[in-house]
Amino acid sequence: MREFVARQEMFFLSTADRRGECDSTFRAGPPGFVRILDDRTLTYPEYRGNGVMASLGNIRENPHVGILLIDFARDRIGLHINGRALLVPDERMRAEHPDLPEDPVPGRRPQMWVEVEVEEAYIHCSKHIPRLVPAPLQKGSGTGGGRSWGTDDARRKGGDHFGAAAERRPVQPVPASVPEAPVPVPVPVSVPEPVPVPVPVPVARVAAAPPGPAERRRARRGRRLRGWFLRQAG
Numbered sequence: 001m002r003e004f005v006a007r008q009e010m011f012f013l014s015t016a017d018r019r020g021e022c023d024s025t026f027r028a029g030p031p032g033f034v035r036i037l038d039d040r041t042l043t044y045p046e047y048r049g050n051g052v053m054a055s056l057g058n059i060r061e062n063p064h065v066g067i068l069l070i071d072f073a074r075d076r077i078g079l080h081i082n083g084r085a086l087l088v089p090d091e092r093m094r095a096e097h098p099d100l101p102e103d104p105v106p107g108r109r110p111q112m113w114v115e116v117e118v119e120e121a122y123i124h125c126s127k128h129i130p131r132l133v134p135a136p137l138q139k140g141s142g143t144g145g146g147r148s149w150g151t152d153d154a155r156r157k158g159g160d161h162f163g164a165a166a167e168r169r170p171v172q173p174v175p176a177s178v179p180e181a182p183v184p185v186p187v188p189v190s191v192p193e194p195v196p197v198p199v200p201v202p203v204a205r206v207a208a209a210p211p212g213p214a215e216r217r218r219a220r221r222g223r224r225l226r227g228w229f230l231r232q233a234g
Helices: 002-006 054-061 090-096 213-233
Strands: 010-016 022-028 035-038 041-046 064-071 077-089 112-124
Touching (some): 002 035, 002 064, 002 077, 010 054, 041 077, 054 077, 064 112, 077 090, 090 112
Antiparallel strands (some): 010 022, 010 064, 035 041, 064 077
16 A cells, blocks of 8 residues: 555545535645655645645645545556645654655745545545556656646646636625724613502491381382282283
8 A cells, every 4th residue: 555655646635624615626746745654644745726725724624634546557446545634834844754855846845744644545446447548758848747837827827728717707896894883882771660559458248227117118019019910910
């Protein structure tokens, strides 16, 4: 596995931010640009890129990374490596590992290194891996193999290959900072004291006065008339 990693010239890299939104990219370099530091750790250099900082920005938020190395030309086999990444400045990495090689391309120097603590590594079978044949180097290409490492020339970087410039959105101006509205000070509100509800007081029942002689006579007369009416009706 060490020998396989040491001769690779590229790999695919997947990262995600703290929300789990993913990015995929690839890294390339001369054979051996991926260095194995020990049985559980490997590292690779990071150079000045396109300014997006997607991969490094994700690693700062979420250290989990996935690496896929594929040998298209010789073994037609792949190797998956998953682990946790740490960003290390170039000066610190070289102080801790003085045997790190210098890049053969003039003026090309890493800005930092990505140190990966390997948590798992497993094979990617060759069943669907195509065989690719390396193209011969261009004449006069020199050490860079015809590639303009680290260039800022738009044409050499590929230019507007996908025609995205025609669909470029206008840059939205950054709104001026608006002063925050003052926080309203709470005003104490006086709440009236609750008015007690009067509780009804039971009133003593007053006994009615006994009927007088006139009332008694009317009552007897009514009873006699009622009885007469019932007898007549019957």
